[in-house]
Amino acid sequence: MSIMNKQDLTSEELQLLSSEMAKKQKSTGTTWILWFFTTSLGGHRFYLGKTGTAVAMLLTLGGLGIWSFIDLFLLNSMIRDTNEKIENEILSEIRLMKNAKKNSAAN
Template structure:
């Protein structure tokens, strides 16, 4: 579900909670690209984005196709970080909504 639609019915307090959590936990494209540049051969950018399985595969098999894999990877870093941040925001929205539902049920 689109995160904008999910945030439509939230209060200002709930939106502030979501923004606060996102500021703490979101991934940075700049850091991902820096990790790719300096630690790309060791899959640093993959570990940073949470793609642990692919990072391990890159460590194991990446040496054979190191330059090709790293070159192709640079074109997908930004989109992957956007996807991870959207998933993170979705999880935070769901958590805030669940907390709100539990709070309203407890006061009823």
Template sequence: MKKSDQFELVAQARQVFEEASKRYEGLLSNLDETESVRTTSLAITISDSLKNLNRKVNAFQVGNIDLNKLMDEFIFEEEMISGELEIQTNSHVQLKRFAKRLLQSIKDFISKTGGKKRKVRDVVVNQYSSKQKSKAIAYLLWFFGGFGTLGLHRFYLGRIGTGIGWLFTGGAFFLGAAYDLFALSGMVDDQNYMNQLREVKLKSLSDKNTSQ
């Protein structure tokens, strides 16, 4: 891709994500009038992603990073938001709707720049080792928690909303609990991956603060 085409695409992206940041602040202000959502995990992830993308777009435009590095940041934020949407299923509906629109904008930019989504999961897993959730413990909690109907395994994985739902509905009348038995291994893997992504994010923010 020609340099001129790169700068044109990135300029368009800057406009999109700056506007998204403004809309997001307006959304949070409106939602906070009735309920506090600003401190939820999904809300924080969206906020951090917007700040990071706007910062990296500016860095590209002033020549501090190249397009490949910018692409890495977009791919990383796509992973972060996708993961949070999968886990935070009980987040505010307007927050999830905004996250999905933001995710689509990120995917559009990756597609327009000709970027092929790399497998970042292996890179993250190899470089960062946050505290892992144990599959053995998860299965034990499923077994001793009334064969999953008490939702103990979901509480263990940080899925508080569905854990409460399982507790009061008998694991959605045992059907959901039975499904969890077969899905539990993947659920643990996904949660560990999200923990590692958060560790990467925290390390990135820590390094940025240290360098200032």
């Protein structure tokens, strides 16, 4: 996540972001363990919220292993992308709360 997107946040809002990220972010270790033990069943993709491709992996047994092998090289970027998406969602919620407070204070 770019620092530019966080620079207008107060220390309380940054603390809220950090707290929510600690609760919601996806663990690299957990993802790799799921890949290792459920690779052909798409368990790691279910965990990362990629339900559509996870179901496809489940039905094709990981593309007969090919897709599972490819994920070996893509997994770290998938984890990073998922965590960035989660952080962006939290930032959006924080900004909505901030704007709601401004609007209620203005009225």
